[in-house]
Amino acid sequence: MDQSLNIGTYAYDYKKLVKIINEFKRKYPFIAVNTIGNSVLGNPIHEIKIGKGSKKIHMNGSFHANEWITTMVLISLVNHYLLALTNGTLMRGSKVLNLYQEVELSVVPMVNPDGVDLVLNGPPDHLREEVMRMNEGSDDFIHWKANINGIDLNNQFPANWDICRQNKQPKSPAPRDFPGHAPLTEPEAVAMADLVKKNSYDCVLAFHTQGEEFYWGYEGYEPSESEKLAKEFERVSGYQAIRYVNSHAGFKDWFIQEFKRPGFTLELGKGINPLPLSQFLKILKSAEGIFLAALNFDL
Structure with a gap:
């Protein structure tokens, strides 16, 4: 790990993420940042x-805002990958240069920057009263999952959104679980949907916490290769593969339904969100196995 970037040593907010991405661009001019x-x-x-x-x-x-450790995991994986590519070093015992030639990897490390900043830094002054009202009057935002509008971005996608809306409490903006008044109302969810439509990915992985498990099916829309990939993820990570959960309107749900291609929700680590940084290295080890398995898998 390149310690000069301070990756994995402390929680970082949106400003710190931008600083690291700018450093990546400077050190690795062959990457693209959009x-x-x-x-x-x-x-x-x-x-x-x-x-x-x-x-x-x-x-x-x-x-999810209080799952900010997933940004650190992804940035650390990208850092390892870039170091291995440029230095010819091994990543988990494997050379990766062939992957650069075979795979176009897209990483969005922080889907919900406003939410992450709220959890780590508190609210901006002009929104303080509004977000505290959604937070039942508390100025402790450590468990906040939603975006700054109080809408859960992973309940915003048009995969049985109506069922999600019926099943979910609360029924108005809140720190977690409110799916909005319609699908794709929030700019962060729209950005992710547009990205996928534009690029037509072969496989998507959404990094969440916690549970040391991952979900790989949705309503029978998943293709046969999803199961093979799930077994490989299970083998390299030690996480439990779960085909179906009673959940709708998530990013991977919509991807599987829309494109009939492998999609995964990874629940890294174990405990109460936000997970402590003491788990970071253990989480990273499991995530690295999944990261490389996804890049190597013959889809």
């Missing part, structure tokens, strides 16, 4: 692209 949209508060949502292959894999983190 803005795929903006958050409610106007923060650009960044995508890092690496590689020039025909196989297209997408990964994302921090859909």
